[in-house]
Amino acid sequence: MTVIAVFNQKGGVGKTTTVLNLAASLALRGRQPVGIDLDPQAQFSSISGFAAHTGDDSIYSLFQRNRPLHELIRESASGIRVIPSHAELSKVDALYGKGYNIINKLNTSLLAEKTEGKNTPWIIDCSPLVGVLTLNAIFACDGVIVPISADYLSMNGAMQIRKTLRALEQVLKRRVHRRYLLTRFDSRRNMAKVIMNMAQTEFGTDVCDTVISENVSLAESPALNKSIFEHAPESRGAQDYAALLDELIADGFIK
């Protein structure tokens, strides 16, 4: 089992797009991934066609009444399995506090889903906030992918995350592996190259070699409830997300 969280506290950098298309790419290779929507905005759920009608049908019920994860999985025809979110998830911080048990809840329930001889990839879509939900994702994951859309605020968000991860590593007593992924990359823009250089200077070999280009098909596909591989399999966006998966598997980030 490999658990990957996709997080940047800057909004709109391509977290959900990355979760959807990485999961779709894994599904095409027969890996039967599960995407967990841990964002109360529930965009990954609705794009996948699995908007939950009640909090109880969503990941909220894990926090509310310890519902096991396998009861919450929905399966699409394309092979992506999804645990949906619901707006009620935004109440978790206020209702359950920030104690260790609540922050470790997703980790505990993922460990209970471990099956001998099966290596399921779990990909978690985080909200752009560092709260109890995002801490759950970080405590549960083997690695974090930090999308950086090629602009300064998104790069600032990535530097904040490095600080947050360093602090959490003291508590977890292990290194949280990470990969910084440049998204919405337009090589014609000077800013894109400046941000790429900054990321390489700051994060070195933790920056993915693969870059996700700005691509119209990637922007279109959510409205059609499709991954890029269903919507435009020949597009640059599909090539980029397939290359990203190749890279993450080759360097052992996704096992």
Ligand SMILES: Nc1ncnc2c1ncn2[C@@H]1O[C@H](COP(=O)(O)OP(=O)(O)OP(=O)(O)O)[C@@H](O)[C@H]1O
């Ligand atoms: N490579 C890309 N090319 C073109 N458009 C993109 C690309 N990646 C993402 N987008 C578009 O940018 C917008 C934001 O992307 P997305 O929803 O994935 O970001 P997010 O980080 O999950 O946002 P939030 O913080 O609100 O959850 C969406 O409209 C999406 O379709």
Ligand SMILES: [Mg+2]
């Ligand atoms: Mg999102």
